Amino acid sequence: MLENVKKLNKISLVLILFFVVVVIIVSLSMIMDTSPTAKSKKLGLEGPGVLVETIRVELAEIKEKINLTGEFKANDSVYLRAEVPGKITSINFYDGKIVKRGERLIKLDDSIPQAEFLQASAEYDLAEKNYIRAEKLSKRDFVSMGALEDANAKLGVAYAKKLLSEARLKQYVIRSPFDGVVGLRNVSVGDFVQVGQKILLLEDLKRLRFDFKVPEKYINDIKQGNEIKIFTEIQDKAITAKVDVLNVNVEKNGRFLLARSFVDNSDFFLKSGMFGKVLLEFRKKNKGLTVPEVAIFSEQSRKFVWRIQEGKAEKVKIDTGIRIGETVEVLSGLNVQDSVVTKGKLKLRKTGQPVTVQNGAMN
Numbered sequence: 354m355l356e357n358v359k360k361l362n363k364i365s366l367v368l369i370l371f372f373v374v375v376v377i378i379v380s381l382s383m384i385m386d387t388s389p390t391a392k393s394k395k396l397g398l399e400g401p402g403v404l405v406e407t408i409r410v411e412l413a414e415i416k417e418k419i420n421l422t423g424e425f426k427a428n429d430s431v432y433l434r435a436e437v438p439g440k441i442t443s444i445n446f447y448d449g450k451i452v453k454r455g456e457r458l459i460k461l462d463d464s465i466p467q468a469e470f471l472q473a474s475a476e477y478d479l480a481e482k483n484y485i486r487a488e489k490l491s492k493r494d495f496v497s498m499g500a501l502e503d504a505n506a507k508l509g510v511a512y513a514k515k516l517l518s519e520a521r522l523k524q525y526v527i528r529s530p531f532d533g534v535v536g537l538r539n540v541s542v543g544d545f546v547q548v549g550q551k552i553l554l555l556e557d558l559k560r561l562r563f564d565f566k567v568p569e570k571y572i573n574d575i576k577q578g579n580e581i582k583i584f585t586e587i588q589d590k591a592i593t594a595k596v597d598v599l600n601v602n603v604e605k606n607g608r609f610l611l612a613r614s615f616v617d618n619s620d621f622f623l624k625s626g627m628f629g630k631v632l633l634e635f636r637k638k639n640k641g642l643t644v645p646e647v648a649i650f651s652e653q654s655r656k657f658v659w660r661i662q663e664g665k666a667e668k669v670k671i672d673t674g675i676r677i678g679e680t681v682e683v684l685s686g687l688n689v690q691d692s693v694v695t696k697g698k699l700k701l702r703k704t705g706q707p708v709t710v711q712n713g714a715m716n
Contacts, residue, residue: 402707405697407661408645410687415641416634417675423565423583425616427556427625429531433458435546436524448537452529452555459540459552463525466518473511473518480504480511533557534621556625561616563594565631566609574635575599581614582632585623591632592616641674642683648693649673649681659694659701660687666694666706 439461446458487504490496529535536554546552563583567575577599582591600611614631616623648658649671660667671686687693692710694701701708 402664402709403666403697403700404711405659405661405666405694405701405708406712407692407710408648408695410642410644410683410689410691410693412640412689413643413677413680415643415675415682416677418677419568419571419633419635421565421567421631421633423563423629423631425623425625425627425629426562426564427533427558428560428562428615429533429557430625431530431555432551433527433530433553433555435461435527435548435550435552437461437521438545438547439463439525440545441540441542444538444540444542446535446538446553448535450535452533452535454529454531456529457526458529458535459527461525461527461546463522466522466525470515470518470522473515477508477511477515480508484508527552529555531555531557532559558621558623558625559617559619561618561623561625563614563616563629563631565612565614566604566607567612567633569603569608569610571633571635572603572610575610575612575633579633583614583616584630584632585627587622587627592629642687642689643677643680644683644687644693645695646676646679646681648695648698650698658687659698661692661694661708661710664707664709665704666701666708667704668701 441459442462443460444458445456445460446452452458484501484504484507487496487501491498491501533555534557536556538553540546540552575596577596579596581594581596583594584591594614594616596612597615598613600613603610644658649656651657655670656673657668657670660669669686672684674682674684676682694708697708
């Protein structure tokens with residue numbers, strides 16, 4: 354019985370000692386956690402610091418690139434129209450045919466103007482013979498000078514009538530005014546056309562015009578002769594061209610300057626009316642400071658970066674310029690070779706906060 358009591362006392366003593374030790378350990382932990390040093394470590398203000406990645410501010414060539422849209426147009430384009438009313442008697446082309454300048458495309462019924470031309474030609478021939486006869490007789494004094502002048506006047510009138518009838522006859526034949534490609538025809542033999550009626554579209558596609566609009570803010574940057582690259586939906590490769598013509602004035606509606614480039618299209622691959630995107634490079638400078646766009650953050654419309662100096666973060670206000678791909682030009686606030694945070698900046702709270710740079714780019 355006595356032995357059992359002794360055993361229980363020993364066990365109780367051990368439990369009491371164990372409880373005291375646990376209380377002491379917990380108390381010490383709480384004291385350490387509430388100490389300024391511990392709090393600072395939790396906030397990352399002392400000790401190893403916030404883990405970040407940085408990059409050096411670099412000097413680079415600055416080029417501002419902008420993308421604009423434009424439209425391809427035929428170098429020459431015209432709707433062929435009827436100059437006189439009449440019935441179509443022949444069509445001498447097929448859809449999409451490549452034609453030469455002066456080639457006959459459509460002929461209207463010219464039986465009446467043909468007869469008028471023959472009549473005028475006969476009258477001219479007769480007037481010419483009468484004049485020659487009067488001239489010979491005048492030399493022998495068989496006719497008066499007045500008769501000779503009358504014959505000469507009649508010859509002139511007859512010649513004018515012949516030219517007029519010939520010009521009218523030509524109006525019944527529609528010819529190609531330049532080398533080009535004809536579009537889809539909408540008329541047939543036997544159709545009656547009116548004066549001014551659209552009959553056929555003709556375009557010169559060997560050389561295309563590419564017209565695009567340059568915003569007003571860039572009109573002093575673009576120059577005649579500047580190289581451009583044009584991209585289309587049907588080509589993987591860009592078309593290299595140059596600015597050939599700049600309009601003389603800025604359009605009031607939209608405030609833009611119309612620019613034009615000529616593009617070789619001898620293979621007829623491109624079509625008029627197609628859209629293209631043009632890449633322009635402006636404001637080339639020798640060198641400028643650049644940082645990755647991911648390093649920049651905004652607060653109340655102002656832009657900042659975290660700069661690392663002697664293992665501590667510094668919040669720096671910057672002024673930015675041109676965006677170049679994934680980098681941004683820095684106009685003020687930084688110096689070349691400064692280290693700025695690219696990853697981990699959301700963990701930083703204030704200037705002076707210690708950091709640990711993972712990639713080693715630290716001043």
